[in-house]
Every structure is written in structure tokens, then in C-alpha cells.
Amino acid sequence: MEPIRTHEAQKWLNEFANQPLYIHLETTNGAYASHVNESFFSAGAYIRNAQISYEHGKIAGDGPYRIGLKMKIGWVYAEGLTHFEKDEFGRLLFAGHGYDGKLAVALELSKTPFE
Numbered sequence: 001m002e003p004i005r006t007h008e009a010q011k012w013l014n015e016f017a018n019q020p021l022y023i024h025l026e027t028t029n030g031a032y033a034s035h036v037n038e039s040f041f042s043a044g045a046y047i048r049n050a051q052i053s054y055e056h057g058k059i060a061g062d063g064p065y066r067i068g069l070k071m072k073i074g075w076v077y078a079e080g081l082t083h084f085e086k087d088e089f090g091r092l093l094f095a096g097h098g099y100d101g102k103l104a105v106a107l108e109l110s111k112t113p114f115e
Contacts, residue, residue: 001083013057
């Protein structure tokens with residue numbers, strides 16, 4: 001993955017708009033760290049292979065970035081994104097890595113289900 005280039009990322013978001021897609025969205029702040037420090041509050045969210053279609057996707061910020069996907073009846077939103085790529089399967093992949101290099105958030109869009 002490479003650091004996000006907003007112009008290219010926005011172009012790809014525009015190309016994926018208004019079509020059925022599968023989404024993978026995951027956040028974590030170190031869910032497994034609580035076994036090391038009992039006072040550490042861990043939180044996360046995970047969704048995979050839900051079908052969505054968005055009318056408009058927008059990347060914003062100065063880095064780390066945030067992406068909002070406007071659907072007919074709501075929004076999907078991810079923030080803290082730092083890296084992206086379009087992989088060999090044509091999937092649009094975004095990731096946010098913390099200052100320690102660990103994955104904190106992933107937003108991925110695909111025309112076919114994720115395995």
C-alpha cells in the first residue's frame with residue numbers, strides 16, 4: 001500500500017459509485033491489548049461482505065483522511081485513513097495505520113465478495 005493521494009483516491013471512489021458493492025469495514029484500537037493492561041479500554045467494529053451502493057463518495061482531510069459514502073438512506077464513514085491501493089482484483093483498499101504502524105482502520109470496497 002502507498003500513502004493516500006487524494007486526487008487519485010477520489011477518482012477511484014467516483015468510479016465505484018452507483019453500483020452494487022461489497023464492503024469490509026473494520027476498526028480496532030488494539031482489542032487484544034487489554035490482556036496486557038487491564039485498565040486499557042478496547043473497542044472495535046467489523047463488517048464484511050455487506051452489500052451497499054453509494055451515490056457519492058468523498059475523501060477529505062489533510063491526513064490522516066476520512067471517507068464518507070452517501071447512500072440513499074444513510075452514510076458509511078471511516079476516518080484515520082493513511083494508505084490505499086487498487087489491488088490485482090480491482091478492489092479499492094484503504095487502511096489507517098497508527099503512529100506505531102499498527103492497523104487501526106480498514107475500508108475496502110469490491111465488486112465481488114471478500115474471501
